[in-house]
Amino acid sequence: MARRPPDEETLLGVARACADVFVAAGDSSPTVATLVAAAGLSERTFHRWFPTKPDCLRPLFDDGNRAYAAALATQPADLPLGEALCRAFVATFADGSDDSSRALMRTVFGDLALRRVWLEASYATTPALRPGVATRLGTTQDAVATTVGCGQAIVLAIAALTHMVEDGLTAPEAAAAVGAALFADVPHH
Template identity: 45%
Template sequence: MARRPLGQDELLKISEHCAGKFLRSGETAPTVAELAEDSGLSERSFYRYFPTKEDSLRPLFDHGNRFYAQAIDEQPAGTDFLSALEAAFIVTLERGRDRVSVQIMDVVLKSPALRQIWLEASYQAFDLLRAPLARLLGSTPGSLETTVACGQAVVFMLSGLERMTIHGLDAGEAARAVAHATANLTEHHARRRPAGTAGKEPRP
């Protein structure tokens, strides 16, 4: 009789075990055998779900992205875009389970292979973010406005996690810093570029 495939919650627990192993291993990346043993799997079963050892962290990243999208969707109607991202970031990162994500980011940022998995998960989060951001903006999920908003929401999360990991900020401090920088950047360039000039060559 074939074994039942592992569900989303089971894969998340395995991913958390693997994240813990990566953290405990420090500068030396754990082997697949070590990750499988820590997770209670055989190496064969491990490879059934994770093509590489770095892929074992993907369920943890996906979980954080799902909760981020949910937190955005729960923002009250009329909330402005940056305030919604700030609040959703704080809610997502202050959850107990997602502290593992923050702790593991130091390892992720130092590993090109792990960064690739993290960035792939972040890009695919666009599909999760479209509906809640379209609702927030009063737009449609497939519009360019919503697509740009998805990109900004992902960058907000990446930038905030970087501030927490590298600079030691808490979730609220990181969210406020990123929101402030984003608002300043937008305001500064809005003053410098007249409407309708995007993509045009400057006159000599």
């Protein structure tokens, strides 16, 4: 009998439990045994679900990125891309100013293996962003302008999260600062 893959909520629960372990350690040094004990899994299941130890955070990153793409799709059609991206970022990551989210991202930024997974997840958001970016730009999903717009969306999220953690900015402050640097249509604050 074939095994069914775990559902998103199960994976998110495991990712959250593992995130707490990484944050407590301050890096990716905890063993798989420590992670599975916190997540309530067997080591065999952990290795079946995640190719590497840091990959156990991927469901958490993917969830945030999907929410960002969905928030972009709900922005008013008359907003320029830069402003729509800033608003989508704020709608998605305003809760990222809580202590636990900042602690996780601080840990991710300080650990090469964890940062690799976060950046891979960030760049893998492009397919989810394409419809919203293409619609806003009046282009097709495979147009060069759409690809560039998706890249700008990803850079905005990466840079804004970085400044939220490193500089203590709120999501609106970080989005406005990064948006102003990326786009002429975003008001400078």
